[in-house]
Amino acid sequence: MADQAFVTLATNDNYARGAMVLGKSLRNHNTSRKLVVLIGPHVTEPCQAVLKRIYDEVKVVNVLDSGDKAHLAMMNRPDLGVTLTKLHGWTLTHYSKCVFMDADTLVVSNIDELFDREELSAAPDPGWPDCFNSGVFVYRPSLETYGKLLQYCTEHGSFDGGDQGVLNGYFSNWSTADISKHLPFIYNLSSIAIYTYLPAFKQYGGNAKVVHFLGKTKPWSYTFDPKTKKISGNMQDAAMHSTFLVDWWTLYSNAVVPMLHQQYGDQTFHSGCVELFFSDVVTFESRFIQEQEEPEPSPAQALPPPNVSSAERKEMWEQGQADYMGTDSFANIQRKLDSFLK
Numbered sequence: 236m237a238d239q240a241f242v243t244l245a246t247n248d249n250y251a252r253g254a255m256v257l258g259k260s261l262r263n264h265n266t267s268r269k270l271v272v273l274i275g276p277h278v279t280e281p282c283q284a285v286l287k288r289i290y291d292e293v294k295v296v297n298v299l300d301s302g303d304k305a306h307l308a309m310m311n312r313p314d315l316g317v318t319l320t321k322l323h324g325w326t327l328t329h330y331s332k333c334v335f336m337d338a339d340t341l342v343v344s345n346i347d348e349l350f351d352r353e354e355l356s357a358a359p360d361p362g363w364p365d366c367f368n369s370g371v372f373v374y375r376p377s378l379e380t381y382g383k384l385l386q387y388c389t390e391h392g393s394f395d396g397g398d399q400g401v402l403n404g405y406f407s408n409w410s411t412a413d414i415s416k417h418l419p420f421i422y423n424l425s426s427i428a429i430y431t432y433l434p435a436f437k438q439y440g441g442n443a444k445v446v447h448f449l450g451k452t453k454p455w456s457y458t459f460d461p462k463t464k465k466i467s468g469n470m471q472d473a474a475m476h477s478t479f480l481v482d483w484w485t486l487y488s489n490a491v492v493p494m495l496h497q498q499y500g501d502q503t504f505h506s507g508c509v510e511l512f513f514s515d516v517v518t519f520e521s522r523f524i525q526e527q528e529e530p531e532p533s534p535a536q537a538l539p540p541p542n543v544s545s546a547e548r549k550e551m552w553e554q555g556q557a558d559y560m561g562t563d564s565f566a567n568i569q570r571k572l573d574s575f576l577k
């Protein structure tokens with residue numbers, strides 16, 4: 236057990252906050268494994284200090300960046316070149332087996348059984364299920380594999396500009412070779428599934444073990460009022476995250492913010508928690524989001540834009556180009572959820 240670890244990565248203070256919540260969630264569910272966070276040199280001193288309180292090991296690594304603007308632009312995520320830094324996980328050879336988890340994941344029940352799996356085990360990616368999603372995966376640290384992965388990057392690059400493209404290229408027989416390396420989706424339940432397959436989410440979402448806030452808008456992109464448990468920010472994206480977003484914020488504000496306050500002392504720092512009441516706030520009362528005080532859209536707004544098929548619209552949504560004011564407006568999404576639930 237002491238030679239097995241959960242590993243995550245944070246190259247900046249925002250992802251570091253994600254890592255703090257992830258680490259706390261693993262501890263709260265009584266993991267018996269070690270916790271390791273790889274950090275970039277830009278994570279500030281107070282955040283490093285908090286990470287040291289939660290993690291057994293905080294390791295500074297140099298940031299690997301694909302710099303592959305062309306491929307990253309296809310995903311509308313210019314920031315993801317640095318995810319190649321994840322590959323450093325293979326250098327942790329004082330562990331025999333590890334489970335890597337993105338810093339934007341949250342553990343909602345004990346997942347130590349993942350260590351029964353072999354390299355490379357992962358769940359399907361919701362956008363292309365013959366690829367695995369690299370937000371949660373089981374692997375074996377090895378300098379030999381690390382070297383081969385870097386060599387793969389040099390020779391073939393990454394088809395998505397990030398680590399997921401490299402890893403799927405390298406472990407290319409994942410989809411067909413061995414079903415035991417396919418983790419159930421509940422170990423990497425990405426929020427996008429709520430939009431793409433709502434009935435399945437309704438049926439199985441309650442069994443989630445790991446929630447993944449995949450996509451551009453992260454939990455820390457919002458603000459939260461701990462007293463009322465109200466979230467504010469981009470509510471169209473919040474609709475995708477369901478009540479898991481409140482779970483993330485509740486853990487962050489109860490367990491992490493007090494530690495950050497201690498470390499920052501008198502220095503100004505913004506936790507993201509608010510005391511004020513925002514008018515654009517939504518309450519999460521059930522598994523789905525209840526709408527408050529949002530005006531009904533005019534009939535014109537409720538109509539889908541002409542000449543855009545539903546497949547095209549889905550693609551735009553997945554690329555982060557949702558039609559927020561029209562078809563994909565919060566009120567329309569809410570209506571769709573309501574009609575499914577009836």
Ligand code: UDP
Nearest residue numbers: 244245246247250314318337338339449450
């Ligand atoms: N990451 C990081 N700094 C960044 C971007 C990403 O440390 O600027 C790490 C972090 O662990 C994050 C992972 O790389 O969870 C993958 O990125 P992200 O979760 O944003 O990708 P997504 O899951 O949304 O595709």
Ligand code: GLC
Nearest residue numbers: 315318369370397398399400
């Ligand atoms: C993804 C994965 C993430 C990865 C990124 C870049 O969508 O969720 O973990 O870092 O692609 O490859």
Ligand code: MN
Nearest residue numbers: 337339370449
């Ligand atoms: Mn992620």
